[in-house]
Amino acid sequence: MAEVYIRVAEEENEEPMEIPSEDDGTILLSTVAAQFPGACGLRFRSPVSQCMRGVRLVEGILHAPENGWGNNVYVVNYPKDNKRKMDEIDASSAVKMKRGDMKTSDLIVLGLPWKTSEQDLKDYFSTFGEVIMVQIKRDAKTGNSKGFGFVRFTEYDAQEKVVTQRHMIDGRWCDCKLPNSKQGPDEPLRSRKVFVGRCTEDMTTDDLRQFFMQYGDVTDVFIPKPFRAFAFVTFADDQVIAFLTSHLFVLISTGFSNACIVKCDDHLKMHECLWCVA
């Protein structure tokens, strides 16, 4: 099946927007969410039964109805499609909006090629924003790179962009993260991670990411193996946590009926928790 565009709208009678499918004819939920933030699925009115039908969604992938996407107008589903819910999403957007004055912190850069220099790093990251520090960690004797380093931006926007994607640097994929080891005059570490309880065994990291991305940028999803009925979701922004913990009812009453935030804590506590339960 070739790539097609399907018509998607917020409501049945509204001006639809065309959204591209993948090469195999499926549509990624993330593609829909890029245009309709918070979207968790699609529905359409069956030409035959005149009833609304849900589009099959498996692990973030929307599958075409039996006779293909056709000329139907697909309507966006939001978690627990009601007004209160939309207000909550707006509130989360508000959380994201007022991060302009957030302080930046050093980011660890993992997976660097051995040959990459400080200048290489600076050149690469300067495309995201003003860089105020780069470091490559080297062996004290030989001067050889240890394959990781640090970078710091002046603007928080640049930092957030950088931690939410992978980076091709000198031919290798590298990851940028908030360092685990706290060092330097950073703000007191506030939690960016939530503990998600009552998980079911069929829930995937994609499922959790798709659900929680409506509240903020998700940088990591961890599901222990073997199955232990919980997961961790990490956000780029710690303010999301404050929002989520003050709106527990949102999670319990919407979308993932099986997911709820049980508690939030700092990194170390989380770590202890992970291992002591094991």
Next chain:
DNA sequence: GTTGAGCGTT
């Protein structure tokens, strides 16, 4: 002169 998950000599 090697390596490839991790966590920062000053």
